[in-house]
Amino acid sequence: xxxxxxxxxxxxxxxADQGVEHIFGYPGGxxxxxxxAMFQQDQVQHILVRHEQGATHMAEGYxxxxxxxxxVLVTSGPGATNAVTGLTDALxxxxxxxxxxxxxxTTLIGTDGFQECDTVGITRSxxxxxxxxxxxxxxxRVLHEAFHIATTxxxxxxxxxxPKDIQFAVGEYYKPEIETLRHAxxxxxxxxxxxxxxAAVDLMLxxxxxxxxxxxxxxxxxxxxSENLRELAELTGFPVTSTLMGLGAFPASDPQWMxxxxxxxxxxxxxxxxxxxxxxxxxxxxxxxxTGRIDAFSPNSRKIHVDIDPSSINKIIRVDVPIVGDCNxxxxxxxxxxxxxxxxxxxxxxxxxxKQVEKWxxxxxxxxxxxxxxxxxxxxxxxxxxxxxxxSKEVYxxxxxxxxxxxxxxxxxxDKPNHWMTSGGLGTMGYGLPAAVGxxxxxxxxxxxxxxxxxxxxxxxxxxxTAVQYRLPIKIFILNNERMGMVRQWQDLLHGSRYAHSYSxxxxxxxxxxxxxxxxxxxCENPAELDAAIAEMLDYDGPVLFDVIVEKDExxxxxxxxxxPHNEIILPDTxxxxxxxxxxxxxxx
Amino acid sequence: MNAHLQPTGSAYFLTQETQQTERHTLSVLVxxxxxxxxxxxxxxxxxxxxxxxxxxxxxxxxxxxxxxTVVVIATPKTLVQIKLQLERLVPVHRVHDLxxxxxxxxxxxxxxxxKGTGDHRAETxxxxxxxxxxxxxxxxxxxxxxxxxxxxxIDSFIALMSPLGLVEVVxxxxxxxxxxxxxx
Numbered sequence: 080x081x082x083x084x085x086x087x088x089x090x091x092x093x094x095a096d097q098g099v100e101h102i103f104g105y106p107g108g109x110x111x112x113x114x115x116a117m118f119q120q121d122q123v124q125h126i127l128v129r130h131e132q133g134a135t136h137m138a139e140g141y142x143x144x145x146x147x148x149x150x151v152l153v154t155s156g157p158g159a160t161n162a163v164t165g166l167t168d169a170l171x172x173x174x175x176x177x178x179x180x181x182x183x184x185t186t187l188i189g190t191d192g193f194q195e196c197d198t199v200g201i202t203r204s205x206x207x208x209x210x211x212x213x214x215x216x217x218x219x220r221v222l223h224e225a226f227h228i229a230t231t232x233x234x235x236x237x238x239x240x241x242p243k244d245i246q247f248a249v250g251e252y253y254k255p256e257i258e259t260l261r262h263a264x265x266x267x268x269x270x271x272x273x274x275x276x277x278a279a280v281d282l283m284l285x286x287x288x289x290x291x292x293x294x295x296x297x298x299x300x301x302x303x304x305s306e307n308l309r310e311l312a313e314l315t316g317f318p319v320t321s322t323l324m325g326l327g328a329f330p331a332s333d334p335q336w337m338x339x340x341x342x343x344x345x346x347x348x349x350x351x352x353x354x355x356x357x358x359x360x361x362x363x364x365x366x367x368x369x370t371g372r373i374d375a376f377s378p379n380s381r382k383i384h385v386d387i388d389p390s391s392i393n394k395i396i397r398v399d400v401p402i403v404g405d406c407n408x409x410x411x412x413x414x415x416x417x418x419x420x421x422x423x424x425x426x427x428x429x430x431x432x433x434k435q436v437e438k439w440x441x442x443x444x445x446x447x448x449x450x451x452x453x454x455x456x457x458x459x460x461x462x463x464x465x466x467x468x469x470x471s472k473e474v475y476x477x478x479x480x481x482x483x484x485x486x487x488x489x490x491x492x493x494d495k496p497n498h499w500m501t502s503g504g505l506g507t508m509g510y511g512l513p514a515a516v517g518x519x520x521x522x523x524x525x526x527x528x529x530x531x532x533x534x535x536x537x538x539x540x541x542x543x544x545t546a547v548q549y550r551l552p553i554k555i556f557i558l559n560n561e562r563m564g565m566v567r568q569w570q571d572l573l574h575g576s577r578y579a580h581s582y583s584x585x586x587x588x589x590x591x592x593x594x595x596x597x598x599x600x601x602x603c604e605n606p607a608e609l610d611a612a613i614a615e616m617l618d619y620d621g622p623v624l625f626d627v628i629v630e631k632d633e634x635x636x637x638x639x640x641x642x643x644p645h646n647e648i649i650l651p652d653t654x655x656x657x658x659x660x661x662x663x664x665x666x667x668x
Numbered sequence: 669m670n671a672h673l674q675p676t677g678s679a680y681f682l683t684q685e686t687q688q689t690e691r692h693t694l695s696v697l698v699x700x701x702x703x704x705x706x707x708x709x710x711x712x713x714x715x716x717x718x719x720x721x722x723x724x725x726x727x728x729x730x731x732x733x734x735x736x737t738v739v740v741i742a743t744p745k746t747l748v749q750i751k752l753q754l755e756r757l758v759p760v761h762r763v764h765d766l767x768x769x770x771x772x773x774x775x776x777x778x779x780x781x782x783k784g785t786g787d788h789r790a791e792t793x794x795x796x797x798x799x800x801x802x803x804x805x806x807x808x809x810x811x812x813x814x815x816x817x818x819x820x821x822i823d824s825f826i827a828l829m830s831p832l833g834l835v836e837v838v839x840x841x842x843x844x845x846x847x848x849x850x851x852x
Contacts, residue, residue: 199703204714208758211702228758264699264761390752393745 081251086241087112087214089252090179093222095122096254099150101141101520102126107154108194110181110384112246113598126520126549129541131158133513135165135236136539138516139174141219143500144475146301148175148229149485149517155181156194157529159240160201164507166236167205171504172324173299175234177225178206184244185213198240207235213242215250232267233388234299236434271404271412278361279383279400280416286357286425288432289317290378292340292369295324295503296362296386296406298496304328304407305496308361312416316424318436322363322470323488324503331492335438338445343485347436348442349637352377360384362406362433365395366504367668375644385409386527416487438526445489452608456483456629460490460530463556466613473525476500479513479535480506482635484562487530509538512555516542519551526554528616533559533626534583540592546622554616555624557589560631561600568634573665592643593624604628641667691720691741691845692767693774694751697852699759700726700734707757708736717742721819722840723841735852737774737844751786764852766844769808774844778822783810784833792832799825810835 084092090113093172094102103126106114124351128134130391131153138149149169153162159180169176180202183192199211208228210221218241226239283289291312297304305328305352312319312335320340329336337344340352352358358380363369365384370376373395382398384391385406402409447457460483467474476491477500478484484501500518502510511529519527529536534556566581590600598603599619603612609627616623636651642664649659698704703806705724712719720738726732740750747765754763766772780801782792784810796803796813799821805812815825819842826837 182850200706203703203710205709261758265758339755390749392752397745568695 081253083249085112085116086212086248087116087246089215089218089250090124090222090241090246091116091120092252092455093219093254094150095120097223097226098147099123102150102152103128103137103141103517104152105131105134105154105158107156107158107181109155109183109243110152110158112243113152113179113181113241117529119186125152126516126545128513130539130546131161132164132509133240133516133539133542133545134277135162135169135176135178136507136510136513137517137520137542138176138178139165139510140170140477140500141521142174142176143298143514144497144518145521146497148177148226151176151178151296153178153180153436154194155198156196158194159198163201163205164505166202166238168502168505168507168510169236170205170207172502173234173295174236176236177229178236178238180238180240181246182211182240182242184243190240191615198238202238204279205236206238207233209238209240211240211242213246215245215248215466216246216416218250219252220255220260223255227257227260228265232265252489261547268389268403269337269387269405269408271385271409273404273412275400275402276409276412277416279402280420280520282357282381282383282400283315283317283359283413283417284357284420286317287427287428288351288356289315289355289425290351290355290358291317291319291329291356292321292352292360292363292481293319293325293328294322294361294363296326297328298362300362300406304362304410307407307410307414309333310412314414314424315418316426316429317359318351318433320344320351321385322366322369322503323501325363325497326488327493327496329604330494332494337440338595339488342371343364343489343635343637345440346442346637346650347439348587349639349645349648350434350439356379356380360386360398362386364391367395370396371639372642372644377645385509408620442636442650444648444650447633449452450630451606454604454609454627454629456560456633457486457490459549459556459558459627459629460486460610462609463530463613464491466610466617467526467528470617473522474649475500475515475516475518475522475525476531477501477511477525477527479511479529479531479538480508481532481535481566482568482633483530483535483558485565485635486558491530499660508535512536512539512553513542513545515553516546516551516553519546519553520549523551528554528556531555531557532564533557533561533589534563537587541571543593543622543624545594545600550621552619552623554625556625557627559589559626559627560633561586562631565635567632571634571641589624589626590625596622598622598624600624602626602628642663669807676817687743689741689743689768690747691739692747692765692824693842694738694740694754694765695764695766695773695844695846696736696738696754697761697763698734698736698757700732700760701759704734704759705736707759708754709831710751711753712770715749715753717746721841723843729821732816737842739842742832760787762852764846766846773847774818774842776819776822776840776842777814777816778799778826778837778839780803780813780815780837781835782813782833783835785809788832792829795825795828795832801825
């Protein structure tokens, strides 16, 4: 049913038709007609951010914790350019976002008008797709197509750039049928090739040293994919590890769980990756943080790779059985085929492998030396985890980027998908605080904690004001070591401990800062008082900035240094980091 | 010979990896929408692929479809990536690696301006005839030739013209199409 309305009204109508309840945005001259249309309705609630980067990370947190697309609305020029970091982050981590950017009127495009920038040009390489709408009659199709593209196949961010005169122009609104959208050139493959899946199961049935290596693709494929992963793991009896992005897809409390793998993954996960004979990669992409040295990566294994993006397959690591498809569909098929061949896990055949895995596990690669006098960051996260386990609320964790992020991944344990939000691919410092705001908007009754560092958190600190405005009781748990800890650690490893600009001087008083924003501030530096302080944070019904003063020079271990294979992982008892990496490794990131 | 370029549908297609680069002609069918060329070119520069030649024009006006012919030099592994990355772009319908598929024809057109008088002018005309180059502009001291053929034929013609008074050259880039009755 076509209905006459303005372009601005179409935007709101399309959001409502897509079931969007919340959008994150910031107004400006070119976006005013859309804001005016929003003012006159109550279907879509707008969250006013303090900086457009914050809006994009909020939308990411919202999307990751709900499985629904996150929606962003910003103005032209600086509004659009400020959104670029979040768009790139969403592209790298395959997060569905729809970002509406206002643009100067079509008559001004190309004239270097006030607050004009080439938004589609700038965002072309950091979106899955983008549009500049020059005719109001294209707008209904483009709006709905954007949601379709953002949420299907490998999810990602889509930008719609709408000039101001198009927002004012009147056209016919309609909701297009899904089948009429982009059917010719955009058809993601969701069903895996059956022959390939059979070949994969055949390999799994003969495996003696198997490992499941799972990633964010399992989370993106929906909660059923996590259920199916659990079922397949149980059917096979194989050990399971996961990337940073995949944490929660398999329960950390399960005995088959080996912890995260990769640069700061556990010894057992990395050694098992190196020594396995069959690797089953489900929804992960052989990122360089995972593989270490490519030519020494898992040298003796047959590799199965399930990915919805054909270009991920054989991009970095050549695999034996490639399967293009949605992780959930492929897992379902694997379960069905496995069941048709056997009803037994390979318990006996892989018993020696499990024995080996247990030996590696016994090394205790996540151990650290605790202290009575100073709070160790790992211990702080363990105490936080223990305290949240007693909560009746759902617990969602976001992080910034750096040492605290890796410690959170190692020491906070997840049993459910969509409860762990972190910037993996792009490594965006400043992600966690706004992401926590977005998660809390989606789950108002949940406990949402941003595990942060004092350096990262200052990048998007102003969003605390957003949390206060909307009464979002997020908890910001700052592991404050007065260092950019990961940078400092790399300077120890690679640059003779010359700490060029990796320390935080002139830090704000975070307690006063919290109070200035209208939240609560807590500081703790005594290990004996930590539990009580955490309880105080959790009990407070409002945003809390919790400044945990921790050991300044703790290293994040274990660590696979750049340019090294998995079996040369540095364990926590290593004394001298500086002598480990050779000249070649220094050039790597 | 190009077994390693098979798409990912079937299992066990691994062959020995080689670092040797190959020259491949890709034919890309796309929606002719604003920015499509920038999307394709941007992908090549962002991922560090080299374009040897690029030809683009709308070929089906009714359906607003354009055909891009792009020549790249890359290792077999990178060639597969280029194809898959191109296919990932939303407005891209299909990508054919014509070189891998093996059976295709390719042509390029060049306009070549040559200046000269006397013996040089006579020699220029004789060679132009041998290359079936058409004269599309002439003055008493110059010609513009139109020559069509495979790129190496055009290269040879330009090389021959060079000592005879070559002024300038424009080339269209390669256009290529599969042989036989089947379309893309």
